[in-house]
Structures are given as C-alpha cells and as structure tokens.
Amino acid sequence: MAKPEGIPAPAVRRLSLYLRQLESLRESNLRSVSSKQLGQALRFTDAQVRKDLAYFGQFGQPGIGYNVDELIARLRGILGTDRTWNVLLVGAGNLGRALIAYRGFAKRGFEIAAVFDNDPAKVGATVSAERGLTVRALDELGAVVQSLDARLAVLAVPAAVAQAVADELFAAGVRGILNFAPVALHPPAGATVVNVDLAVQLEQLSFNVSAGSERSEYRSDGG
Amino acid sequence: MAKPEGIPAPAVRRLSLYLRQLESLRESNLRSVSSKQLGQALRFTDAQVRKDLAYFGQFGQPGIGYNVDELIARLRGILGTDRTWNVLLVGAGNLGRALIAYRGFAKRGFEIAAVFDNDPAKVGATVSAERGLTVRALDELGAVVQSLDARLAVLAVPAAVAQAVADELFAAGVRGILNFAPVALHPPAGATVVNVDLAVQLEQLSFNVSAGSERSEYRSDGG
C-alpha cells in the first residue's frame, strides 16, 4: 500500500471526506462523479480533488469523471478500511461509555472489541450486553492485543494518566491512538497519535465568533 | 479583539494547545516559560511558538521568557474564553447525552445550557437532573437563543437532517457550530463550522498503520 512518504497529510484527511461523500452519492444511485461535483459538495476546488487522488493513482476517465463504486473501493484500500479493525478502548468513564454506544465507528469498519479501565470498581462491569463487552483490567492488555490483533486504540482516560497508558498501549503493540485526553502525547517512532480535544474545537469557534469574522469559515475536523 | 484577518488558521489551533499546556504548567507552579520549553512539550519548534504569539502582540521578555499567568490571561482574551459561553446542544441521542455528561466543556468555559431534539418521544425528558436540563422541541429554538444569548451550538443529529437543523440554528442567530454529523455543512457568511467526525479520525490512523509509516506522527485535532 502507498506509503505516507511525500503525501501531504491534508490530502489524506480529505481522502476520508471524499470517501464519505462518495458513499452518500452512491445512496443516490449516482454512477460517476466529476472532480468538480465532488469538490463543490465539500467546498474544495476541482483541482484540489484531482491532485489529491493523483497522489495515489489514475482513477478517472477523461471526459467522464470517476466511477463512484470503483473510487470507493480504491479509497477504502488506500485508507485501510477495506477490512474491519479491532479497536481497543481504554477508559470506561462517561466519554468511553458513550463511544461504545456510538454507532458511527462500526458503520465504517472500526469495531470496539475490548474495553479497559484501571479502576477496580469498574473492572468486570458489562458495558455492552449485546456485544458481550465487559471492562477488563489493564494487565490483560498484552494478551488481548495479541488475541485480537488490535493495532488501534481509543484513549478516553484523564489527562494525568494518558501518557502512561499510551506507553503501555504502544509497548503492547498498538500502532495508532485516537486520543481524547487533553494532553500532548508523545508516540514512539512508527506510531501515530490523532488528538480530539473537544474543548479545543469549541475554542476555535469562540475565537471566530468573538473576532467577528465577516466571511464564512469551514473547517474539516478540527483538522 | 484581533480579527482573523491575516492570521493563519493553524496558528489559532495551536493557540488553544498553548493555553492548555500553560494551564498545566501553572499547576506545577511554574512562573515563566520559554518558547523552547513550550514547543518541546507540544512538539513544535521554538520559532513556531514565538511566531504564533507574535501575531497577537508582544507577550514575552527577552532573556526570561513568557510569564505563565499573564500569557494564560492573554490567550483567553484572544480565544474568547475569558467568559462563559452558553452552548446549545441539538440531538439527544447516544452521542448527545454523552456530551452532556462530559465534564470537559464546562471546565473550559463552555456550558451546555439547553438541549433540543425533534423526536417527540424525547421532548420533556430530563437529561441532567443536577443542571436542570430537559429536552426541548426545536420550535423553541429562537426564544432560547435570545434568552440565553447563545452563539455556539453542538450538533449531534443524524447526517440526513444535519444541514436543515444547521440552517435553523444559523437563522436563530447561532454563529458557530461544532458538527458531529458525518456530512459537509455549508454555513452562511459570517458563521463558522468545525467538524468532528470520529470515523474520519480513525481512518487517518488506519492509513498510517496500514501504510507502515516509519517515523512517528503526531497530529493535533484531527487536523
């Protein structure tokens, strides 16, 4: 699969958005789509769309556009979502339990397959009866990573312990962490951290609103 | 307050991270901090830190660094978090109720002050007894925006209705939306949308992990 080498990170972020949009277009039974159409829906230029896709190959037909089904398949392959990922969740607090209930992950191929918490009062509790998820202690981490072949984790623990837990996850073989703790994590070489700090996102809004921006602004992901 | 004019959006995003880090440093009773220290904690260069801050004024003392308390106050003023914001939440599903329970917002000056849902089965339900939050129907939107002087909203509704609800919010006077729906919203002029699509963030991880990046990667916010 294509290496991140030489590919702008913003382009990869947009790839996910293209995929999402294409899936929505397929719902409308659209067979093909042009870079212009795709761009307009997402507020990007057509050149941007073509350039982004061109980093990964030649998917379009001049004069026609891109075949929706084919492009979806290609993008899934590139993003690695042509399979299901077993994802670990660490932290069974309010946010963690919400993420378990949230349907959005499984819909896109990310299955929360195990839940951990170091609070003895929570260990053993059932957090999803239908999926048979009970809270485990962190010392089971290594064994579970092996048995589930889990390479991704969601971290929803207090900031004070986030780095320590992240270190344990990486040591156990996890390669990517989606971090909800409001702290800057330092991943080892070969590993990736993506941060989601909801308060930070709201601050971007309050900055724009208090500054009284005249033009409308649109930001993908907080990205 | 400083207008967004001419200020790079990435710089504003980092401002929030500086603020968060500074608050953590203050916990450790640190009086002053250099751009180098601040940068190392967050994995930015010292020049980056100085340049970002310089967009908004001269806050540092040559030879010394930045006064932690003062810089915190300044950044709060710039970001607009030197006051409390009343935030509306639309969508009382799994994700919405989790966001109500989540403590991270209020800690940083964002108070979820009203909750809406257009499902009649949910209207009237108490979603936070201690804060006296009950679910309201969307037709109360205009009146509530006025009485709470609410300019920010969190959108946690299904993708299919997100744009329609966003339009109502903007029409009622909301100026910024934190959007959890997996769809590209089109804000009117003068308004801002920040998107948080958790599946998109996980896809960034699966891309990096399947592509087998050799170097470690660190991403603030998703972007």
Added chain:
DNA sequence: TAGTGTGAATGGATTCACAGCC
C-alpha cells in the same frame, strides 16, 4: 464537449538567523 492528469506558478506557512534586550 466535458473532464482528467500534471508541470509550472502562486500563495502561505514554517523555519532560519540574527539584531536587540534583560
């Protein structure tokens, strides 16, 4: 005609490097 793919040009953001200050 409609639309891709891509080198060249542009525009922005980051880093460098250093004058000036504590």
Added chain:
DNA sequence: GGCTGTGAATCCATTCACACTA
C-alpha cells in the same frame, strides 16, 4: 548567557492552465 521578536529564506500545499483523452 539566554531569550524574544521579526525580516528573509525555505518549504510545502494549492491553484492555474493546458495537453491529452473519451
């Protein structure tokens, strides 16, 4: 000596413009 603030230089991403194709 240590550190800020900032023009200059560099780096990177986006946009332009067009040859080429269906």
